Amino acid sequence: MINKNIKIYVAGHNGMVGSAICRSLKANRYLHVIGKSSKELDLRNQQQVNDFFKDEKPQIIIDAAARVGGILANNNYPYLFLMDNLLIQNNLINAAHENNAEKFIFLGSSCIYPKLAPQPLKEEYLLTASLEPTNEWYAIAKITGVKACEAIRKQYNKDFVSLMPTNLYGPFDNFDLQTSHVLPAMMRKFHDAKINNNADVTLWGSGTPMREFLHVDDLAKAVLFALQNKLPNYLYNVGTGVDLTIRELAEIMQKVTGHKGSITWDATKPDGTPRKLMDNSAMKNLGWEHEVNLQQGIEQTYQWFLNHVDQIKEVKI
Ligand SMILES: NC(=O)c1ccc[n+]([C@@H]2O[C@H](COP(=O)([O-])OP(=O)(O)OC[C@H]3O[C@@H](n4cnc5c(N)ncnc54)[C@H](OP(=O)(O)O)[C@@H]3O)[C@@H](O)[C@H]2O)c1
Numbered sequence: 001m002i003n004k005n006i007k008i009y010v011a012g013h014n015g016m017v018g019s020a021i022c023r024s025l026k027a028n029r030y031l032h033v034i035g036k037s038s039k040e041l042d043l044r045n046q047q048q049v050n051d052f053f054k055d056e057k058p059q060i061i062i063d064a065a066a067r068v069g070g071i072l073a074n075n076n077y078p079y080l081f082l083m084d085n086l087l088i089q090n091n092l093i094n095a096a097h098e099n100n101a102e103k104f105i106f107l108g109s110s111c112i113y114p115k116l117a118p119q120p121l122k123e124e125y126l127l128t129a130s131l132e133p134t135n136e137w138y139a140i141a142k143i144t145g146v147k148a149c150e151a152i153r154k155q156y157n158k159d160f161v162s163l164m165p166t167n168l169y170g171p172f173d174n175f176d177l178q179t180s181h182v183l184p185a186m187m188r189k190f191h192d193a194k195i196n197n198n199a200d201v202t203l204w205g206s207g208t209p210m211r212e213f214l215h216v217d218d219l220a221k222a223v224l225f226a227l228q229n230k231l232p233n234y235l236y237n238v239g240t241g242v243d244l245t246i247r248e249l250a251e252i253m254q255k256v257t258g259h260k261g262s263i264t265w266d267a268t269k270p271d272g273t274p275r276k277l278m279d280n281s282a283m284k285n286l287g288w289e290h291e292v293n294l295q296q297g298i299e300q301t302y303q304w305f306l307n308h309v310d311q312i313k314e315v316k317i
Pocket residue numbers: 011012013014015016017018036037038039041042043044063064065066067068088107108109110164165166167168169172173174181315
């Protein structure tokens with residue numbers, strides 16, 4: 001059992017993932033959870049990070065801080081996506097190591113796996129072939145984080161572990177059409193079209209790629225599981241094990257938002273990886289499983305969106 005007074009630092013606690021993890025820690029009565037915004041502590045700055053660790057000495061670190069974005073942002077800002085993520089994670093991992101933290105949970109994403117890897121994606125497929133070019137900058141940074149945690153685990157026998165969630169959605173997502181991921185972008189497009197006299201909606205690509213989506217509260221439960229248990233391996237996928245086409249997702253979104261117009265598919269825009277389904281059997285065998293059904297999760301998230309429509313997050317680069 002982990003002592004509920006242990007000092008836990010959630011890096012990126014204001015983000016969609018970080019805030020879900022904080023909600024889950026609070027619900028499970030962890031009493032000493034700390035966080036800093038990027039304005040208070042720029043994690044790209046090594047000196048600031050080292051000073052923070054020296055002062056605070058967190059015993060457990062959950063790294064949910066990253067420069068995150070969809071295909072468009074990744075494509076347009078390759079250096080930012082590579083370098084910001086490398087700097088953030090290197091500073092955190094090394095400071096945690098040097099300050100003898102007990103545990104480090106690193107969050108990456110399913111884009112670390114090769115573009116044409118067999119499906120469902122197993123952890124062992126890491127570094128077996130080329131990445132999807134549209135997000136390889138982000139993916140290479142994340143792979144480096146996974147490997148840094150694996151190396152510390154091997155060399156120093158420390159509990160540094162990496163969780164790779166599939167596509168996430170939920171409250172506090174980024175709904176900016178230039179920088180967001182597919183699900184929140186679709187929600188925003190259908191909502192805006194609905195209130196604009198059910199205008200037509202144009203969606204990117206062919207609609208045929210298959211994607212898997214996990215509610216962020218389910219990921220937070222997986223993080224809690226990794227916090228409370230010493231996981232035997234260095235890398236775990238976190239997903240539902242079920243995927244659908246982007247076209248099917250659009251149909252759910254249209255139904256949930258109540259949009260009555262038509263949909264056009266813009267095939268001049270990139271599709272990305274044809275399929276990205278995670279094999280979640282390793283986490284499942286240890287005892288974690290998702291709970292939120294996709295349609296219900298989208299309904300809840302749209303309700304949250306409607307309740308926060310004046311203050312929804314729009315991440316600008
Ligand atoms: N969203 C997804 O679909 C998805 C899927 C798989 C994996 N993940 C992983 O989950 C993690 C979090 O993603 P998210 O969706 O929660 O992203 P998010 O909502 O954009 O949150 C990212 C957080 O990182 C912090 N951050 C960024 N740059 C920083 C800097 N230089 N210094 C300090 N803090 C900084 C931000 O802090 P401020 O708010 O204070 O600026 C923000 O709270 C990432 O590692 C991502 O790879 C996300």
